[in-house]
Structures are given as C-alpha cells and as structure tokens.
Amino acid sequence: MSERDKHLEQLREIVAEVLEMEPEEVADTADFVEEYEADSLRAIEILARIEKTYKVEIPQAELNEMRSLKAVHEVVARYAGWQD
Amino acid sequence: MRLEHAALRALLPHRYPMLLLDRVEDVTPGESLTGVKAVSGCEPCYRGIAEGQPADRYAYPASLLIESFGQGAAVLWLLSRRAGTAGLPMFTAARDVALLRPVHPGDVIRHRVRLEQVVDGAAFASGSSWVGERRVAEFDSMMAVVRAVDAIVEPRDEREEPR
Amino acid sequence: MTVAAPAFAPDRTPAQTYAEAAAPLPAVAWVEVAAGPRGGITLRAGTTVDPDDVYLTGHFPELTVYPGVFTLETLRQAVTAAVGHCAGRPPELHRLRSARFLAPLLAGDTLTVEASVGPVAQDQSFEVTARCVRGDGVRTATVRAVFRWPVEDGDDGR
Numbered sequence: 391m392s393e394r395d396k397h398l399e400q401l402r403e404i405v406a407e408v409l410e411m412e413p414e415e416v417a418d419t420a421d422f423v424e425e426y427e428a429d430s431l432r433a434i435e436i437l438a439r440i441e442k443t444y445k446v447e448i449p450q451a452e453l454n455e456m457r458s459l460k461a462v463h464e465v466v467a468r469y470a471g472w473q474d
Numbered sequence: 475m476r477l478e479h480a481a482l483r484a485l486l487p488h489r490y491p492m493l494l495l496d497r498v499e500d501v502t503p504g505e506s507l508t509g510v511k512a513v514s515g516c517e518p519c520y521r522g523i524a525e526g527q528p529a530d531r532y533a534y535p536a537s538l539l540i541e542s543f544g545q546g547a548a549v550l551w552l553l554s555r556r557a558g559t560a561g562l563p564m565f566t567a568a569r570d571v572a573l574l575r576p577v578h579p580g581d582v583i584r585h586r587v588r589l590e591q592v593v594d595g596a597a598f599a600s601g602s603s604w605v606g607e608r609r610v611a612e613f614d615s616m617m618a619v620v621r622a623v624d625a626i627v628e629p630r631d632e633r634e635e636p637r
Numbered sequence: 638m639t640v641a642a643p644a645f646a647p648d649r650t651p652a653q654t655y656a657e658a659a660a661p662l663p664a665v666a667w668v669e670v671a672a673g674p675r676g677g678i679t680l681r682a683g684t685t686v687d688p689d690d691v692y693l694t695g696h697f698p699e700l701t702v703y704p705g706v707f708t709l710e711t712l713r714q715a716v717t718a719a720v721g722h723c724a725g726r727p728p729e730l731h732r733l734r735s736a737r738f739l740a741p742l743l744a745g746d747t748l749t750v751e752a753s754v755g756p757v758a759q760d761q762s763f764e765v766t767a768r769c770v771r772g773d774g775v776r777t778a779t780v781r782a783v784f785r786w787p788v789e790d791g792d793d794g795r
Binding site for chain 3: 487519523527532533538562565566568571572576
C-alpha cells in the first residue's frame, strides 16, 4: 500500500467514526454535508481528531475546504508535509 | 490552584439547583482539573419520588452526573480562555460515556477532567468520576462551545435547516 | 439466572415513571409505543420546556435553555415508560455511545423524541437510537445509547 493509500485509509476511518458510518461507506469524493448530513460541529470534530492523530495544526480557515475525504487528505497533506 | 464555590459561581453561569460543582480541589488551567460534587438528599431531584420506593431509586440521575462532569470541564476550559469572551457554555456532543456504578445521597463525587483539545472555539475534554476508590463513570470525549446569548435566541426563520 | 431475555412491557405512565426514581424534572408529557423490527419497539415521546421548572430556573437565570443532559433525561423517562420494569427494576442508562446537540430548546419549545429501542440482549441491555425534533421541525439532537435493566445491585462487575 502506498503512503497515499495508507493516509487515505486512516482518514477514512476518522471520518467514518465521527459521521457514525462504516469506513467502506465513506466515498472519496462524496460531500460530507450534501451526502452524509454532516453539520458544522462534525467538521470541527473531524478537524480535532486529525490534529490529535497527526500532531498538526490546521488553520480553521481550511474547515470550509474539508468537505470530502479527498479534500481532507489534500489539506492534511499540505500541513503535515506528506509527499503524497 | 484551588477554587472555592464563590470562584465557581463567578466562572459558570449555572445557578441553583443546576450549579452542580461544589469545589475545585486542583486545577492546571488548560490541562487538568479535579472537581468535587457532594450529592445530598436535599437536592430537588429527590423531591418527586413517591413514598415507599426501594433504595436503588435514590441513585443520582445520570443526566445530572454527566452535567456535573461537564461543568468541571467548562471551568477547566474557561480558566484558560482570554477574558472578555462572554457567553454561555453549551454541551454540544459526547462520545462513549459509560455509567459504571450508581451514586447515592451522601456520596462525594470527584471528577478528574483533562482538557484534550481546543479547536476553532470548541473544547474537547475526557476523564472519569470517582466516589472514593471506585470509578463511577468514564468520559471518552465531551465537546462544548461557548455561544453568545444572541446566537442562542437568533431568529428561527433564518436558521439553517438541518437535513 | 433467567435464560430468556426479558420482554418490553409498556405499562407505566410518564407521571408514574417520574415518581418512581430520582429525576431532575418530569421530562416527558406523553409517550406512544409501537412494535418495531426483530422484537424491538419504536417510541415517540414529547415534552414542553417549562421556564418555571426549578432546575431550569438555574439554567440559566438570564435565559432558559433546556440542557442537553435534560434531552437525555427525556429519553430515559420515555424509554422507562415504554419498556417497563424487569424484576422490579427500571432500566438505566448504561452507555452513551454518541450524543449530539444541534439546536437550542428555549422556554415554551416542544421537544419530540423518536426512538428505536431494542431488541433485548441476553445481558438485559438494549440499544436505543433517537432523533429529537423541536416544534418548528428543526432537529435538536441525535442520541445512540445502551440502556440496561440492572442484574445485581448496581454493580457491573468491573
């Protein structure tokens, strides 16, 4: 499994836990708000768990961007210095 | 640092009988806190019980135990916030809270609270509640925000409808 | 030890439920129960936020807000009325898997709880999944919890 795939699977698990879904139900590009009925508090919870897991700080301005698994991965990769 | 009841009243907007924290024995702002709540048969939650109920019915309500822990978490968080951020602390989410043993009048509960994270104006706390050497509850994650009164009573027709 | 899991028996009114155990307030005005899938039940219950309630006068003096934990209290009293007692004991909230409070309930607001309950497991526990809605249709909370009729004197053996 590539680094990118590994990170994506870890993030999928975090998102699934917060949204109370199974990891396999979280599609890469599905919009959390449109398709999974996420609210703003869940977005903050996802951000909090990511910051804790990866020991990174992500500015809250990025919250608006983090609307799908793929988008979350891109944001986290930027702040965690992943070469995905 | 130790906080007596007067200091808790200055920090928390909750009042009798909903102020469910008596004293903070020890606090490191932004990190951890040990809060004390003495349960009394005088509390109004015991006023409505019909005569002749068995002993187990006097168990302290789980709702109030969770609120009491949450107030400990709120004190811990509010102490580390900058002054001038007025508003009401609102409990917005909890994950994996286990109620392990009943608590009865006469018991003294000690909440051991850790502040895990503060993200975008939301605080996350975890910890456990104890009566003597026995753990009575565990809290994996409790989330709170501070909301201005205006934001709580905002006009409803403008509110975003949850789907 | 009983071999069969106990059955649900909606045999109590909300007022009886309130008078049978310590509770901050009578948190349910009405309950309706229907059969659900796999031996479980579904319930609907409701209440109205009364600013003169003694606990609510302290939450908060400047503005009545029905606390999130009182939504849990409403759910507990509704579940108790809907499932009844087992061996003389009411069910208790054992584990809160997830609770999420989405919108405030203020003085005069109505709260309606819709929950699926059960079926009952061998250890006398059952899952409860609830959605809570305000009078204007806004969802105020979602709760997933495990309730349980106590087996022994309040000790879960841990």
